[in-house]
Amino acid sequence: MLLAPAPFVPALFAPALAVHDLNLLIDGAAVVDGVDFAVASGEVMALVGESGCGKSLTAHAIMRLLPDAVRQGRGRIELDGENLSALSERQMRRVRGRRISMIFQEPQAALDPLSTVGAQVAEATGLPRSQAREAVLRMLAEVGISDPARRIDQYPFELSGGMCQRVMIASALIARPAVLIADEPTTALDVTIQAQILDLLRRLAVERGTAIVLITHDMGVVADIADRVAVMYAGRIAETGDTAAIFAAPRHPYTALLLAALPRLTDVPRSRLAVIEGRVPAPAEFPPGCRFAGRCPLADDHCRAEVPPLRDVGSGHLSACWHSEAVR
Amino acid sequence: MRPRISAGIWIILALIVLFAVAALLAPWVSPHDPLRQSLLLRLRPPGSATASAGVFPLGTDDLGRDLLSRILYGARASFAVAILSVSVSLVVGTLLGLVAGWFRGWTATLIMRFVDAMLSVPAILLAVLTVAVLGPSFVTLILVLGFTRWPRYTRVAYASTLQVAALPFIAAAEMSGAGSGRILLRHVLPNIAGPLLVVATSEFGLMILFEAGLSFLGLGIQPPAPSWGSIMSAGRQYVERAWWLTVFPGLGLFTLVVCVNVLGDWLRDRLDPRSAGR
């Protein structure tokens, strides 16, 4: 019961979540630099990029759960128009799990091995466990866990990886948050389970109107379920726009190379993004201009000297490249 | 390993050196003969001075001996016992660990089982029993501490040797026809020195405490020779009248052990960042 993909507009006027100019620093280096994006209710937006480009840090910054070593510089995060950065930690606690929640790459690691599945799902409701039990059972059933009455009292090690991810999704969605951040939710799972979990997420977005930020480094996954994409490179947004538009005509050399490396039948073997020659520079060695210049076939002196701004290249499709017209 | 050393560590190192130098130079820097008794000068408080005998900066003990001089000589005993016993256990423990890690198989099983058993006899008790059997003396003390404390080195040497022996350059050395002994000493030993140094440092502090503890119990350095432990043991009976007999030697002991422990933690963090803080 997939809806036909709506023409691209929603994020522009009713974003459930909007990130503006997010800057994250480690030892003074901007590992995430000026990231902007927005997601609307019922929409799946994919945040794509190679390992280490700052996707997870961006997600943690939204939740305000950054690791000790990482500091937020500039940036503003809005949830339904409310500035989260201005909230106290106590207020933020009421946002987490209720209005935005998050699921993780390794579901087994994201569950406390010594607590039962039910106890962990119940936590997000804020209710005592006995009162939450009915709701937990219903939620477990909704995310496709068979025999929830038995599963609810089991420990994570008794469940498969796919089951654990369903439990995580249940715990993330039980309080009906407006936004779900899914950080590589299927990377650690095998292919058939991957497809099931993605279907589940898609269905939840449509049925519950949840806005989903799906972090992945798999263009195949993007093609499968994302309405829109933001491609990240070395802590910056390289290109963003409608999935269909970007797949049809990428306007950033990095995206173009990613797509070129993808088999035409977008569904079949998934390609990792490591197929482009060269390596992402380390944060300490970021060049002054375009961070992709070291690996870009179109790079010239201008690219190396000046940071390309994100510019509109047509109906909400943005690209941060001095030579976006030259990209085929 | 970055070469930067913090100011705190410099202070710690300076204090340890100060203790060591004081111990080394005890005969020259002591104001008095640590063994000279004088019943007229019993239990004089710190700073006492007499026309005939001079100043007693830290006071005198129950036999009228100068406390500062006894503490300085006591530091000698502490360092001597700690250095020698750590050397003995370091050599014995490392050799066994190298052998176990290199030959593996039943040799390792035998050695490591023995290590487990040794570690399950609380060391201080085994030391007490052994000293009591052999009769207390300086040599007994060193042998006893040396031979009860080697298992920790063996564990570390064994684990490190296993790791190093798996590295390609060891295979290369074997290929070039070098014998086991040569490979172990020339190639393996330098590569496992770091963790052993960490153990040796923490053991050094422990040995200083053990020496003092055994001497306190009357099983270490024998009176009248001065040792921090025996000074305190004697001072205990006069604790109400002559606090300085317990406070000063204990303060010296405590300060030295704190310094050694801080140094040990710092070395561990440096040499093995994974176990930082442990």
Next chain:
Amino acid sequence: MGRYIAGRLAQAAIATFIVITIVFFVMRLSGDPTLLLVPEGANAAQIAELRHALGFDRPLPVQYLGYLNDLAHFDLGQSLVQRAPVWLIVQSRIPYTVALAAGALVFALVTGIPAGIAMAVWRGGITERLLSAVVLAGQSLPTFWSGILLILLFGVSLRWLPTSGADGPASLVMPSVVLGALAMSTFARMTRISVLEELGRDYVTAARARGLSMGAAVMRHVLRNAAIPVLTVVALEVGNLLAGAVIVETVFTWPGIGQLAMQSIFARDFLVVQAIVLFVSVVYIALNLLTDLAYSAVDPRIRGMA
């Protein structure tokens, strides 16, 4: 799981056997153990007679088998000084040492574990610095010094607590604190590392992402996971407490087995000393065994492997 238990039992049995053997040889290090046992002032004929009576004139292997046989029958020999079975003498002192070790353990647990948690949770701040200083002190304090200082302060100057002996729970306070200081440091360090390690795990972030406060995440999830490695050192520390009791009992004239060991050494009653060393070692091995078994029962992952 059955195999695990069997393996662990065998390991403990081997350790016990080796310990027993080590003690046998240590007792013979001076050449003639008879000399350790004769009362002061015995003449040569008396010594020879005793040597024969105790079987020390037999070949070493025979002595060894006899010793094993005695131990197997739980026979620790007769004290020639007190003219009583060694085990009875030791037994009468055990409750005191157990009380002392328990007091020290309680002190170490209730101070060390919260300190370790606080150091991990409030890392990098003033709390951690202060607590690390306390931990360092606990780890570096000679018990005979801290003991005397406490006696001086609370016994002599303030007169709050008895300075020595064993009358009532008040007598137990100072020795417990002094003996427990080192274990406190060990628990604090272990807890700190263990909690830090757990705090870095995804499930903590996930719990906070569900809206739990840091405190709630620590209480509900981190502590239980962090407890496992800490529990394994508790048994080791109990062994160290029993051994450390030798000095602390001497300082506070506490009538436990530590004091008995020292009295017996000076009274040349070596069979008692031997019995104490064997007893403490066996308790130590048994405690380690029990923790490992308890550990496997607590952790649902291991429990599930049945």
